[in-house]
Amino acid sequence: MDFSKLTKIFHRLEETNSRLEMAAIVADFLKNVPEKDLPQITLFLRGRIFPAWSGKEIGIGNKLVIRAISKVSGTKEDKIEDLIREMGDTGLAAESLLVKKTQTTLFSEKLTLDKVCANLEKLTNLTGNGSQDRKIAYISELLAFAEPEDTRYIIRLILEELRLGIGEGIVKDAIAQAFQVDLKLVEHAYSMSTDLGGVAKTAKQEGCEGLKKITMKTGRPIDVMLAKKIGSLQEALDKLGKPAFEIKYDGARIQIHKENDRIGLYTRRLEDVTKQFPEIVKAAKENIKTGSVIVEGEVVAIKSDKDRSPRPFQDLSRRIKRKYKIPEMTKTIPVEINLFDVIFYCGEDKTREGFLKRRKLLEEIINQTDRFRLAEQIITDDLDAAEVFYRNALELGHEGVIAKNLDAPYQAGSRVGYMYKIKPVMETLDLVIIGATWGEGRRARWLGSYLLAVFDSEREDYMAIGRMGTGFKDKQLEEMTELLREDIIKENGKEVKLKPKVVVEVAYEEIQKSKTYSSGYALRFPRLVRIRVDKSQYDADTPQRIRELIEGVGSIETDYLDH
Numbered sequence: 413m414d415f416s417k418l419t420k421i422f423h424r425l426e427e428t429n430s431r432l433e434m435a436a437i438v439a440d441f442l443k444n445v446p447e448k449d450l451p452q453i454t455l456f457l458r459g460r461i462f463p464a465w466s467g468k469e470i471g472i473g474n475k476l477v478i479r480a481i482s483k484v485s486g487t488k489e490d491k492i493e494d495l496i497r498e499m500g501d502t503g504l505a506a507e508s509l510l511v512k513k514t515q516t517t518l519f520s521e522k523l524t525l526d527k528v529c530a531n532l533e534k535l536t537n538l539t540g541n542g543s544q545d546r547k548i549a550y551i552s553e554l555l556a557f558a559e560p561e562d563t564r565y566i567i568r569l570i571l572e573e574l575r576l577g578i579g580e581g582i583v584k585d586a587i588a589q590a591f592q593v594d595l596k597l598v599e600h601a602y603s604m605s606t607d608l609g610g611v612a613k614t615a616k617q618e619g620c621e622g623l624k625k626i627t628m629k630t631g632r633p634i635d636v637m638l639a640k641k642i643g644s645l646q647e648a649l650d651k652l653g654k655p656a657f658e659i660k661y662d663g664a665r666i667q668i669h670k671e672n673d674r675i676g677l678y679t680r681r682l683e684d685v686t687k688q689f690p691e692i693v694k695a696a697k698e699n700i701k702t703g704s705v706i707v708e709g710e711v712v713a714i715k716s717d718k719d720r721s722p723r724p725f726q727d728l729s730r731r732i733k734r735k736y737k738i739p740e741m742t743k744t745i746p747v748e749i750n751l752f753d754v755i756f757y758c759g760e761d762k763t764r765e766g767f768l769k770r771r772k773l774l775e776e777i778i779n780q781t782d783r784f785r786l787a788e789q790i791i792t793d794d795l796d797a798a799e800v801f802y803r804n805a806l807e808l809g810h811e812g813v814i815a816k817n818l819d820a821p822y823q824a825g826s827r828v829g830y831m832y833k834i835k836p837v838m839e840t841l842d843l844v845i846i847g848a849t850w851g852e853g854r855r856a857r858w859l860g861s862y863l864l865a866v867f868d869s870e871r872e873d874y875m876a877i878g879r880m881g882t883g884f885k886d887k888q889l890e891e892m893t894e895l896l897r898e899d900i901i902k903e904n905g906k907e908v909k910l911k912p913k914v915v916v917e918v919a920y921e922e923i924q925k926s927k928t929y930s931s932g933y934a935l936r937f938p939r940l941v942r943i944r945v946d947k948s949q950y951d952a953d954t955p956q957r958i959r960e961l962i963e964g965v966g967s968i969e970t971d972y973l974d975h
């Protein structure tokens with residue numbers, strides 16, 4: 413298939429913001445895509461080059477791409493950098509330069525999808541001496557063959573920044589539409605296999621019957637069941653009668669896939685983290701008393717093997733990101749796993765069984781150790797008992813509790829009311845926006861990733877405390893950009909410095925110590941509650957307030973409304 417066919421679709425998708433239209437465009441396209449190309453194309457549509465669980469990434473930065481563009485276009489690198497700054501996107505800059513180039517050079521061969529994929533694959537495998545030059549050669553080769561409008565997307569693919577704004581839901585809708593199958597079956601097949609390409613291919617070849625046959629297997633992460641929020645323990649009792657209350661550990665959700673001696677660990681985002689946690693792999697081999705199984709739990713960083721109290725999430729995140737010298741890390745940041753579910757056992761899908769049965773099975777098949785343990789649990793319909801459990805969880809430094817319906821199945825991939833999380837309320841903060849970043853691709857016109865600051869009234873200075881970037885709808889980004897545009901003081905590449913003026917109320921998960929920001933603190937998962945038009949920059953919260961909040965953590969809140 414010619415790559416330019418994909419370019420046309422990407423282009424059309426970039427032009428629309430309508431979810432329905434996007435699904436219709438993708439459906440129309442998928443109908444005519446050759447079967448062999450379906451898996452790769454579905455990945456591209458989701459902005460991915462390789463499946464998440466493959467662990468593969470291209471890992472090429474702008475610098476190298478600029479050198480390749482320079483080689484093919486004959487334009488100096490600093491000129492290209494200027495152009496990127498001006499246009500806000502490396503892909504667009506390459507396109508504009510290569511339009512000129514291809515007017516004078518005619519290639520007879522067309523660039524195919526296969527060729528693009530082959531070169532992307534080669535880029536992942538190169539290391540060592542001379543690898544930079546070879547990478548540039550592979551990129552240049554693609555750029556030389558490509559039509560100018562293809563180069564925009566080729567560059568974005570290489571930088572792994574395609575960002576068409578197409579969520580998983582749109583691709584699932586499109587598969588259902590294209591091959592006239594029930595959306596529910598597409599969703600189920602996906603949550604069992606987490607392989608949209610495979611689902612598309614099966615839908616095309618075998619229709620509904622084929623989709624029904626897709627089941628989970630070890631080695632392929634499944635799409636996890638998510639928890640809903642709930643206001644209070646009483647509400648959990650009202651909804652669930654007599655639930656299990658479990659500690660909500662603050663770590664990373666990990667699926668352990670065991671097939672005899674083969675162990676795979678996957679995050680909730682389906683990334684393979686087996687190499688990062690050798691001690692969990694060892695514990696799983698030694699303490700799961702069955703050959704073929706998928707269990708789930710929360711990996712938590714702990715202070716030490718003796719003092720097992722939890723460490724902040726950011727320590728665990730260092731373990732997850734670490735790709736080398738892992739044995740050393742296992743000593744400096746020890747971890748444990750708290751197992752809370754079993755979803756596959758001896759070749760059988762256990763998701764249809766009730767939670768209580770699954771928990772009993774888990775208890776049977778796990779040999780508990782300090783590092784490899786079951787999530788602490790009580791089963792009660794008594795509010796006082798639940799409250800004691802909840803307070804104890806907080807005192808031990810955990811996030812809160814999860815209430816689970818004892819009879820509920822495991823509904824993979826959805827946020828149904830089978831588990832509810834209850835955590836203390838975090839107070840919101842009023843912060844000043846002091847910087848932002850121009851977006852990429854279709855968001856190039858908007859400012860995003862807002863740099864937030866507290867106001868130090870003694871020094872009359874603004875101290876950064878985090879970046880708030882995700883979760884904004886296009887319309888909100890547009891509004892924020894309009895609001896902030898006149899406050900731009902300086903631009904450096906995509907980075908924008910802003911006059912401290914706009915105050916936003918921000919919710920967050922946690923405050924952590926940090927060297928990244930000038931305040932010495934960072935907010936975890938900051939999100940916009942509202943713009944405080946009523947507040948000036950001088951009314952923003954102060955570093956003093958942050959210190960008070962940090963010191964307050966550990967004391968138990970009387971109010972356990974979730975946020």
Ligand code: AMP
Nearest residue numbers: 639658659660661665710752787814833
């Ligand atoms: P949240 O990430 O706030 O939506 O809360 C749900 C997450 O809590 C799950 O995805 C797990 O990663 C985590 N978690 C911690 N402890 C438990 C537990 N005992 N049972 C289920 N999930 C848990």
